[in-house]
Amino acid sequence: PVGRVPLMAGNWKMNLDHLQATHLVQKLDWTLRDAKHDHAAVEVAVLPPFTDLRSVQTLVEGDKLDLRYGGQDLSPHSSGAYTGDISGAFLAKLGCTYVAVGHSERREGHGETDAVVNAKVKAAYAHGLTPILCCGEGLDVRKEGRQVEHVVAQLRANLEGVTKEQAASVVIAYEPIWAIGTGEVATPDDAQEVCAAIRTLLAELYSGDVADGVRVLYGGSVKANNVAAIMAQEDVDGALVGGASIDPAEFASICRYRD
Numbered sequence: 001p002v003g004r005v006p007l008m009a010g011n012w013k014m015n016l017d018h019l020q021a022t023h024l025v026q027k028l029d030w031t032l033r034d035a036k037h038d039h040a041a042v043e044v045a046v047l048p049p050f051t052d053l054r055s056v057q058t059l060v061e062g063d064k065l066d067l068r069y070g071g072q073d074l075s076p077h078s079s080g081a082y083t084g085d086i087s088g089a090f091l092a093k094l095g096c097t098y099v100a101v102g103h104s105e106r107r108e109g110h111g112e113t114d115a116v117v118n119a120k121v122k123a124a125y126a127h128g129l130t131p132i133l134c135c136g137e138g139l140d141v142r143k144e145g146r147q148v149e150h151v152v153a154q155l156r157a158n159l160e161g162v163t164k165e166q167a168a169s170v171v172i173a174y175e176p177i178w179a180i181g182t183g184e185v186a187t188p189d190d191a192q193e194v195c196a197a198i199r200t201l202l203a204e205l206y207s208g209d210v211a212d213g214v215r216v217l218y219g220g221s222v223k224a225n226n227v228a229a230i231m232a233q234e235d236v237d238g239a240l241v242g243g244a245s246i247d248p249a250e251f252a253s254i255c256r257y258r259d
């Protein structure tokens, strides 16, 4: 990824309470410190459950840890009668840098349409958060060979009305649904094909500069033993890591994929 700082983001999903979160962040930090990890060369972020964020903030700010964090979702609204939802304003107030938007587990399990995802991307920007916009095809689409077409259509809809200035900072995560939590990792060529197509779309929608600068991550059963081959692909600028991110040693190894 010439000129782009790789990002390794751990999506904890609904795992780890706030005490366990503190332990994991401490262990991750110690492991990376021991390895003299250069955070300017490979950025590290975690996306804990909402209820952990205050504890993570206290640790990161108190101990001045070189670690970014964010939410796994946000409301499209800023405040009001939306029981159970979380505003981007609250995430920003807790020091979040990132927020995942449109994860397949939200799209599938919570009926989030492309229009809802689009509204959430805009809400993230309205509150100064950087969206990690997730996209990806299911197995049926992959079997028909329509993965590029599918992902491009998703992103066109999800980025509708997002300005060039905003898009310059977006992070896109390509996550083929058939590879999430299944142990079935996409081949490096599969990842490269769609990540390259995403960059081509960004050039068409915005500009070559935006396309060159945006980080496109791969997600789907990334582990310490397969990350290097995926990261060797020209258009892959990092990983969104689920299962392997709640093991601090494994996640630290993923962040240290260059070793």
Ligand code: PEP
Pocket: 011, 013, 175, 179, 180, 181, 182, 183, 219, 220, 221, 222, 240, 241, 242, 243, 244
């Ligand atoms: C994810 O949840 O974004 C993910 C990629 O999960 P896993 O790494 O467990 O496949």
